[in-house]
Each structure stands twice: as structure tokens, then as C-alpha cells.
Amino acid sequence: MAKSCNQKEKILFLMRLFQEETDALHPLSRKELEEKLLEYGIRSERKSLYNDIETLKKFGMDIAYRKERPEGYYLANHEFELAELKLLVDAVQSSRFITERKSNSLIGKIEGMASKYEAKQLQRQVVVADRIKAMNESIYYNIDKIHAAIASNQQILFQYFEWTIQKTTRLKKGGEPYQVSPWALLWDDENYYLIGFDVDAGILKHFRVDKMIGIQILEEQRAGKEEFGRFDLAHYAKKTFGMFGGEEETLRIRFHNKYIGVVIDRFGKDVSVRPDGELHFVARVEVAVSEQFFGWMAGLGKDVKILSPTYVADMYVAHLKEIAGVYGSGEQQ
Missing domain, CATH: 2.30.30 (SH3 type barrels.)
Known part of the structure; x- marks a missing residue:
């Protein structure tokens, strides 16, 4: 049989077919592979097709054959598992610093790493309440x-x-x-x-x-x-609230036991803590004292108290009084 003009590209198109159009549930039979190659203008004989599949296997592609219906060849392992691609899509979609247009572009590229059937499962919107995307495309x-x-x-x-x-x-x-x-x-x-x-x-x-x-x-x-x-980058991130700087200070803060998870999430597992009675513990933490830190404290309510140094506790009380004063005048703006 005379070779078609695209014979040299055949193995590349065959690789693309396995990557984009097959997975464990969607194999392609030999006949289907030949028909799809023909759509690219490439005629393929049975023996040469088998040889090409063997070449791709030697190259490292995990091509398997499914014996039960639907029968056929498929790429058993893509470079990324579907679960991994879903995580990447979720991260891109929910990331505030990536603009909407760039998010869509990146997700489209991630979909290209899966079969077209798996890609459909990646076309989903991650629900994030009141998500505000960045506006600076650069x-x-x-x-x-x-x-x-x-x-x-x-x-x-x-x-x-x-x-x-x-x-x-x-x-x-x-x-x-x-x-x-x-x-x-x-x-x-x-x-x-x-x-x-x-x-x-x-x-x-x-x-x-x-x-x-x-x-x-x-x-x-x-x-x-x-x-x-x-400079300790990890330490800096833990002590700085909302990336607002302030005077660095080592604080002793008394928390209700229910906040131990909050403290570990904020300051790390190595944070110094000791029990203080049956219901509380005292944490020793390094903090950049700022209004953002006081806001974090206020969000935890009355079950949190700064024990030392007293000047920071006084600053916190003054901060709360100043906020309360806005509402204490009885004036309606």
C-alpha cells in the first residue's frame, strides 16, 4: 500500500489520540484508531499500528488493552490523576490573586492534561462565598x-x-x-x-x-x-496579621480550650502552650502588634485575654473602647 503524505506524523497523532480521547472507561478499538487517524489524512495498516503502539509503550506511555466491552486500547495512566487535576482546578478557581480571565485560561490548559471525558468533570465552578478576584491582569x-x-x-x-x-x-x-x-x-x-x-x-x-x-x-x-x-520568612508570616506590620512583642495570651485549633492554625504546631486550669490554656506567641491583630483577638470574643505585657493589654482595651465610642454617642450618621 502506498504511504499517505502524513505517515511521519502518524505516531504523534496516535499519541494525541491516547492522551485526549481515551481513559479506562473510553478505550478505542484498532478500527476506531484507524478511522480517527484517517480523519487526519493518515492511512494505517494493522501491523504498522500495532508497531506504533509498541513504540509508544517503549517510550513510556502506559497503554493497556481492555478485554471486556467496550474493548480497545487506552492510556491507563495520564501524567496527572483526575483527582489531582480537580485539586488544581479548585485552587485556580478559588485563588483571589488570579484574575477571572487568567483563571479560565489556566483551567483550560489543565483540562488539556486529561482525556476529553475527564475534562468534562473539571468544567465546574468552585463555590466560594463572595469571592473577589484580582483585577490586575499583570x-x-x-x-x-x-x-x-x-x-x-x-x-x-x-x-x-x-x-x-x-x-x-x-x-x-x-x-x-x-x-x-x-x-x-x-x-x-x-x-x-x-x-x-x-x-x-x-x-x-x-x-x-x-x-x-x-x-x-x-x-x-x-x-x-x-x-x-x-529574616525568618515562616516566622514573619505567623506573627504578621493581614501582612500589616507593627512593633514585635512576645505575648502571653489566655485562651479557652476550644480555641486550641485556632491557635495552632495561626501560630503553628510548635507554639508554646500550657494548661491554665481545666478550661483554659496560656499560649506564648510572637506577634507584630497592630489593629489587625486586635481585630483577630476581638473575633474570638470574651474567652481570650492578653495577660502580658500589660501595655499591649491596655492598648487592646483602648482600641475596643475607641470602637465602642463610635456607637456610644447616640448620633446616627
């Missing part, structure tokens, strides 16, 4: 540039914006760019943050990646290596 590329700068040991230049009451953006520092040595990326509270050494300020700072615009990689090598060498 975050995807910001992260890539920051990683590149870290890998090449170079500084970056960028502008940084904030929101106004009119719901418009305004550049900080009057539009003057920040020159920063990037050292790490931190994902905290559903946002990406850059931990970097601010060259002008001479200190380590964190920046929300979705608020960075116009990132440029500079020729200058990174500064602040010694400062970052003393």
Missing part, C-alpha cells in the same frame, strides 16, 4: 519577572499603587519608582507578597504583587543579603 507576569530577578540576583524597579475613595488607583510616592532587591515571594491571606530590600529606605519591606506595575529588571545586583539572612 500579576501573572509580575510573579514571573520577580522569580527571574531572584534567580539572576538582580534588583527590580516598579511603581506601586493604592486605591482611593473614588475607587480609582493612585501611585504611591507621587509616582516615584521603588528600587528593590527581591528576596522571596510569600502567599499569605490569599495574596502574593514580595519580600524585598528597599534600596532607598535601607530596610526589608513587603509589597502586594498585584499592586506593582511596570516591573523592570535592573543590571544592579541585589542588596540586603545580610538582612534577609537574618
Whole structure:
């Protein structure tokens, strides 16, 4: 039989058929494989098709044959299991820092790693209450540039914006760019943050990646290596609430026993705790004291109390009184 013009591409199209159109429940018979190859303009003889399947097996594809109906060949193991792909889709769909358009694009690519039948199971919406997606489409590329700068040991230049009451953006520092040595990326509270050494300020700072615009990689090598060498990234994330900084302090806080899970989730399993009677325990934690930390405390209610240092407890009481004072005047705004 004369060979068709696409014989050299046959094994590549055959690989695509196994990856996209087969799984354990959807095998393809030899005849079906030949018919589908013919749709690509490729004629295939039985012997050559068997040889191609054997070649793909030697290449590493786990092609199996199903004897019970429906009979046929199928790819037994895709690179990712369906359960793993579902986790990836759920993570992308629910991630706040990824824009809606980029989420749809990434999910489409994830679906391409499954058979077309399994891909249908990935086409689902993850229900996340009041999910607000990022609006800065460039975050995807910001992260890539920051990683590149870290890998090449170079500084970056960028502008940084904030929101106004009119719901418009305004550049900080009057539009003057920040020159920063990037050292790490931190994902905290559903946002990406850059931990970097601010060259002008001479200190380590964190920046929300979705608020960075116009990132440029500079020729200058990174500064602040010694400062970052003393920096404990995991510890920083645990003690900083909502990534708002504050004076660092070691606190002793008394909790009801029902909050032990909350404390471990927030400060880690190695947090220092000791029983305090039958119903309470005292935790010793390092915290960046801020209004966000006080907000976390208030959310746990009356079963939580700062024992020491007393000046932080006094600050917390003053904070609560100040909030209560807004409602105590009897005025309606």
C-alpha cells in the first residue's frame, strides 16, 4: 500500500489520540484508531499500528488493552490523576490573586492534561462565598519577572499603587519608582507578597504583587543579603496579621480550650502552650502588634485575654473602647 503524505506524523497523532480521547472507561478499538487517524489524512495498516503502539509503550506511555466491552486500547495512566487535576482546578478557581480571565485560561490548559471525558468533570465552578478576584491582569507576569530577578540576583524597579475613595488607583510616592532587591515571594491571606530590600529606605519591606506595575529588571545586583539572612520568612508570616506590620512583642495570651485549633492554625504546631486550669490554656506567641491583630483577638470574643505585657493589654482595651465610642454617642450618621 502506498504511504499517505502524513505517515511521519502518524505516531504523534496516535499519541494525541491516547492522551485526549481515551481513559479506562473510553478505550478505542484498532478500527476506531484507524478511522480517527484517517480523519487526519493518515492511512494505517494493522501491523504498522500495532508497531506504533509498541513504540509508544517503549517510550513510556502506559497503554493497556481492555478485554471486556467496550474493548480497545487506552492510556491507563495520564501524567496527572483526575483527582489531582480537580485539586488544581479548585485552587485556580478559588485563588483571589488570579484574575477571572487568567483563571479560565489556566483551567483550560489543565483540562488539556486529561482525556476529553475527564475534562468534562473539571468544567465546574468552585463555590466560594463572595469571592473577589484580582483585577490586575499583570500579576501573572509580575510573579514571573520577580522569580527571574531572584534567580539572576538582580534588583527590580516598579511603581506601586493604592486605591482611593473614588475607587480609582493612585501611585504611591507621587509616582516615584521603588528600587528593590527581591528576596522571596510569600502567599499569605490569599495574596502574593514580595519580600524585598528597599534600596532607598535601607530596610526589608513587603509589597502586594498585584499592586506593582511596570516591573523592570535592573543590571544592579541585589542588596540586603545580610538582612534577609537574618529574616525568618515562616516566622514573619505567623506573627504578621493581614501582612500589616507593627512593633514585635512576645505575648502571653489566655485562651479557652476550644480555641486550641485556632491557635495552632495561626501560630503553628510548635507554639508554646500550657494548661491554665481545666478550661483554659496560656499560649506564648510572637506577634507584630497592630489593629489587625486586635481585630483577630476581638473575633474570638470574651474567652481570650492578653495577660502580658500589660501595655499591649491596655492598648487592646483602648482600641475596643475607641470602637465602642463610635456607637456610644447616640448620633446616627
